[in-house]
Amino acid sequence: MIRVLVCDDQALIRAGFVTVFGLQPDLEVVGEASDGESGVQLAHRLRPDVVVMDIQMPVLDGIEATRRLAGPDVADPIKVLVVTTFNLDKYVYAALRAGASGFLLKDAQPAELIDGIRTVARGEALLAPAVTRGLVGRFGDRVRASAPGLDERLAVLTPRELEVFRLIAEGLSNAEIAGQMVIGQETVKTYVSRILTKLALRDRVQAVILAYQSGLVGAP
Template sequence: MTTPLRVVVVDDQELVRAGFVALLSATPDLEVAGEAGQGEEAVRLVRATRPDVVLMDVRMPVLDGIEATRRITADPACAQTKIVVLTTFGLDEYVFGALRAGAVGFLLKDTPPADLLRAVRVAADGDALLSPSIARRLIDAFAVTPPATVDTGGLPELTEREADVLRLVAQGLSNVEIAERLYIGAATVKTYVSRLLTKLDAATRVHLVIHAYESGLVTRGGERRPA
């Protein structure tokens, strides 16, 4: 029997938190390891329980979700814990703050239950996930004011195929979608993504997206910028 994924739920609204807990508890392959209503409590709980995934609210009293995420991801003892940020708000400084703090995904609280459960599994598997609306707006935000030139100093030498994969990752495509676009296997795409994570010293797939746009490698729609 497969061991259930252990999840901690963090939200300052008790009713919302209870809803997430009920959903997770009713799912056979998931288990609620604990719940917290504010950031400091969340940090203590995660350090004590070492869950696979944390569903983290952003705006909370005492300590917000961004700082709580930063403290958790900076703790070597919590290295295996993945954090997915949940919020009622769209793209703003909280998205960038959360992702830079080490979150592997960002979802709106109105995400359908099935997609939320999928996000937990995807995060636990080491991948990253953004809701489609957040991914599109994240990409557009970087495309609005792209760098004047490509920051080639910030990009190690990439093979043509690695550059192709990075460009498609930056468009928000999944491994399966990239595989279909490039006519290669999904497992091969996963290997390329792993190489990119290493070469670009990126913590997660989401950080590859940020890196690609900040460097100017790609712009709106994924076009390659001239050096």
């Protein structure tokens, strides 16, 4: 079972999420929070597999709540999927920098949201939508000038790993990478794990950002 905590200040949205998630045989809603502060406290107490996090909330906003749960300084991070009404660059940038594993809009289809939770729970980044890849690409371009030398980190990768890394950065899932490279999905998972370890990256979100920062792939 994937244990989910829902954090949103709108009661109707929370109720809708709880109802949709509760119909899935592999999802269990373990708690609800109406503000970021309560969400952080509940997450620390309940240790869910995934926190579904809104951005604009009272007491503590979703970005800061995400940073406290999944930020680079967190010793035992909890996976966060940001689900928001606002498709704005600044929110995507802030959410990814804060440690979010994915970013979806609230107008996404229920099946897309459910699949997003499963994706994040597996340790993968939810970066498949083209709009998100584009935003991350522009983010990479924006910070590349202030992060010199990052391309040297890629020297630790073998040519095959570099190929997988490039496909990750383009937003392909493990299944799509397997199909394109004509290898098994388990082999892809091994490659992804090895790449993250070699580059000292937490997840695929950080991998995508590094790929853009290093110039391995360009902004769409």
